[in-house]
Amino acid sequence: AQSVAQPEDQVNVAEGNPLTVKCTxxxxxxPYLFWYVQYPNRGLQFLLKYITGDNLVKGSYGFEAEFNKxxxxxxxxxxxxxxxxxxxxxxxxxxxxxxxSYIPTFGRGTSLIVHP
Amino acid sequence: xxxxxxxxxxxxxxxxxxxTLMCHQTWSHSYMFWYRQDLGHGLRLIYYSAxxxxxxKGEVPDGYVVSRSKTENFPLTLESATRSQTSVYFCASSxxxxxxxxxxxxxxxRLTVV
Numbered sequence: 001a002q003s004v005a006q007p008e009d010q011v012n013v014a015e016g017n018p019l020t021v022k023c024t025x026x027x028x029x030x031p032y033l034f035w036y037v038q039y040p041n042r043g044l045q046f047l048l049k050y051i052t053g054d055n056l057v058k059g060s061y062g063f064e065a066e067f068n069k070x071x072x073x074x075x076x077x078x079x080x081x082x083x084x085x086x087x088x089x090x091x092x093x094x095x096x097x098x099x100x101s102y103i104p105t106f107g108r109g110t111s112l113i114v115h116p
Numbered sequence: 117x118x119x120x121x122x123x124x125x126x127x128x129x130x131x132x133x134x135x136t137l138m139c140h141q142t143w144s145h146s147y148m149f150w151y152r153q154d155l156g157h158g159l160r161l162i163y164y165s166a167x168x169x170x171x172x173k174g175e176v177p178d179g180y181v182v183s184r185s186k187t188e189n190f191p192l193t194l195e196s197a198t199r200s201q202t203s204v205y206f207c208a209s210s211x212x213x214x215x216x217x218x219x220x221x222x223x224x225x226r227l228t229v230v
Contacts, residue, residue: 043222046218046219107158
């Protein structure tokens with residue numbers, strides 16, 4: 001079965017500094033990887049995905065993620081954090097379920113707090 | 117999110133009552149999912165559906181029932197609500213799984229069982 005680990009419950013960063021939110025995964029076959037963001041009292045919003053191609057994936061709101069196959073990681077990054085980036089971030093991997101369908105498995109989430 | 121709506125937005129119910137959470141999507145996506153979000157657990161999959169009349173259990177299906185008679189609707193029923201089912205419930209949908217924009221989520225239903 002597939003799994004996702006987000007080792008940090010919370011990440012604190014000063015506005016203007018680079019940020020990294022970590023994610024590692026385990027899945028059989030080629031990984032389909034995703035990052036989502038959740039603002040308070042809202043549903044999850046898609047940020048970016050990796051399916052194939054370049055290891056550096058660019059997404060919404062200036063975020064990017066680096067796929068590293070050897071380390072089975074898919075860390076989310078942004079060169080310069082904004083206070084408005086403060087939110088809950090989820091990493092997800094698509095994997096094959098026992099019933100033969102591909103389903104996403106999400107990590108526990110990392111709360112990003114950007115300080116002014 | 118436009119295109120996938122959940123209702124009600126908030127619900128308070130009593131222990132032992134049956135309650136149904138509704139999910140409707142307008143994209144004709146084949147896949148639909150129900151997750152619950154709890155502090156410390158992230159998102160856990162309850163049930164999913166690959167197409168109309170095809171449903172399957174996820175990680176935490178006990179106490180829940182789903183149906184999918186039409187592609188666009190995927191209701192989640194708590195047959196006899198318990199306090200442990202107090203949570204925020206999210207519905208999601210996807211076309212070709214993993215393609216394009218991944219999974220699209222509704223705004224959630226906050227359910228409180230008293």
